[in-house]
Amino acid sequence: MLAEDAWLYQRDFYLVDYLVVLNLPILLILSPVLQVAMLLRVILSPDNVRKISVPTPSSVEELCTCLCEKLQIEKGFTIQYEDPDFNNQLCNLHDISELPPEKATLRLHWELFLTPISVHSEIDPPADEESTLSVQPSTSATSSDSTQVASLLRSEHWPSKFPIPCFSYDVELKLQKANEEYEKNGKSLTVSRDILMEVLGKLAEAIYTFKAYPKDTDLKKVASALIEKHPCLKRPGSETGCEGWTLSLKNKMQNYRQKLRELGCAELILNRRDASKHTLKRPRRSELNFLPDIPTGFDEEALENERKWMEEEVKKKDVNMRALNTKMDFTFSLRRREVVEDQPLVSTLKQRWPALFNEEQVYAEFRRINHLDLKSTFLTSLDNNSRGLLKLFRAKVIQRGDCDLETLLDNLDEQMADLTVQRRATALRGLPFYFKEHGTICKTILSSEALEHHKVGMKMGILEVVTSNSSTSRSLSDVVNVAIVLEEEVVLENMGDFVSAFIVLFGMLYALNMEYNKDLRYTFEFIQKVFLNMGTECSKKVQTLMSKLLEN
Structure with missing residues (x-):
């Protein structure tokens, strides 16, 4: 010693x-000397879960540092934890005191990358990769630039309760005194022009971090949250005191959008002031990053050069996946501009962006657009709701004798293996029948038939190739190919099973900015708003099914 x-x-x-x-x-006084260890289960990705022990952190920042050191990863992630108060549902970690004591399960979310990048890689990159990444500073794909790209993207969906920002010190002081006065005698504050401009300006900035085109219902929620935090701002003459603020916010957002449009904001330049409500090109399915700006230090020419490099790279036998994934991140703004503004055919996009037509890149693109892990979120929600859906399907067969649903359920009952996969598939296949929709998402053909003949006239859907013609006793072993078709073009094959193909198809609708099939609009709406929790306003049919699921 x-x-x-x-x-x-x-x-x-x-x-x-x-x-x-x-x-x-003793322990209280010696706490700086005797540090208590904390046991963590850290989910880096669905296939990468680590168990580590760290000294009990005093802040979220300290926890981030510990995780980076222990797991040898870079910063640039948000931490979620399983909250025991809400049946272990994931919540964002903002205060270290929110963590359960001694032992907790964490999940790390990266802004752009599907998997964390190791700081200390044991394998040196190949020579061609080094030469590929060693380009001019304006087009280099470094991790610091990746963080810069991520900072330009929205990362949160519209909150259930809108967070009112802090205003300037003098305005906050005036509101504090006015709130105290309101509590005493119920007298509202006479809002001066300075206060009005400050409040509306800060609120417009905060709203834009979530949406460029908020709905009237969204603005009403903002106004309600403002009145709740500062009751002195209630405007007389209305029941809730927030109607006037809602109208003011609507006008302010129009002016704010015009200001950003003049400054060159890509999402807003797309639409002119005289564009009608129905012709606006804007998010309609809760997309977060509908049309992001080109990252600082880049230009269209530089991004186009990166696109050409990727177009040639995917033709190689040994594709440099690390560089390809990074360049897909950096060319996101260019790709979205083509997809949204030009609305090219799928065949044209497949030729210009071949790397996008890959299962992993579809998931990555969905995350870039919506900041959401499509596959894991979809499967988790499907597993949580499949039993309830099947129960409702059986009840409907008994009540109304739906033959299509009955055939699906009979086929499920006959399966002896792969029950989880079959249950998932049956729950998905049954949704259109439950909603009484006329569209068909999946078409089954025999292996002796050619795909080319069946994709004709197919705008979007799934082709399931089987060896047996029997639909009542078919098992997974009978399926030899599952292909995704968009605009009569087979875009992906060998998807493994129907559920996997459906998830990728759903992701591609976002990646390619394609509308839902009108004959299956309730099915897609249910998946978007119930399974993926993207959007709050539901149609009556979807709301009814959601209520029945909650009752079971």
Whole structure:
């Protein structure tokens, strides 16, 4: 033992004796000396879950640092934890005191990358990768630039309760005094022009971080949250006191959009002031990053060069996936501009952006657009609701004798293996029948038939190739191919099973900015708003099914 360590040990030994004599709480006083370890289960990705032990952190930032050191990953992620108060549902971690004591399950979310990038890689990149990434500073794909790209993207959907921002110090002071006065005598504040401009300006900025085109119902929620936080701002002459603020916010957002449009904001330049409500190109399915701006330091020419590189790279036998994934992140703004503004055919997009027509890149693109892990969220929700859906399907067969639903359920009952996969597929296949929709998302053909003949006239859908013609006793082993068709073009094959193909198809509708099939609009709406929790306003049919699921 070193002399210094021996002295510290002896010092702590005498200190404990002294505390015992004084009858003082030892652990409380020695907490800086005796650090308590915390056991963490960290979910990096669905296939990468780690168990680590760290000293109990005093802040979220300290926890981030510990995770980076222990897991050898870079920063740039948000931390979610399983909250025991809400049946272990995931919540964003903002205060370290929210973590369960001693043991917790965390999930890390990266802004752009599907998987964390190791800081200390044991494998050096190949020579061609180094030469690919060693380009001019304006087009380099470094991790610091990746963080810059991520900072330009929205990362949160519209909150259930809108967070009112802090205003300037003088305005906050005036509101504080006015709130106290309101509590005493119920007198509202006479809002001066300075206060009005400050409040509306800060609220417009905060609203834009979630949506460029908020609905009237959204603005009403903002006004309600403002009145709740600052009751002195209630405007007389209305029942709730927030109607006037709602109208003011609507006008302010129009002016704010015009200001950003003049400054060159891509999402707003797309639409002119005289564009009608129905011709506006804007998010209609809760997309977060509908049309992002080109990252600072880049231009269209530089991004087009990256696109050409990717177009050639995917033709190689050994594709440099690391560089390809990074360049897909950096060219996101260019790709979205083509997809949204030009609305090209799927065949044209497949030729210009071949890397996009890959299962993993579909998930990555969906995350870039919606900041959501499509596959894991979809499957988790499907598993949580499949039993309830099947129960409702059986009840409907008994009540109304739906033959299509009955055939699906009979086929499920006959399966002896792969029950989880079959249950998922049956729940998905049954939704159109439950909603009485006339569209068909999946078409089954025999392996002796050619795909080319069946994709004709198919705008979107799934082709399931089987060896047996029997639909009542078919199992997974009978399926030899599952292909996705968009605009009569087979865009992906060998998807494994119907559920996997359906998830990728749903992701591609967002990646390619394609409308839902009108004959299946309730099915897609249910998946978007119930399974993926994207959007709050539901049609009556979807709301009814959602209510029945909650009752079961």
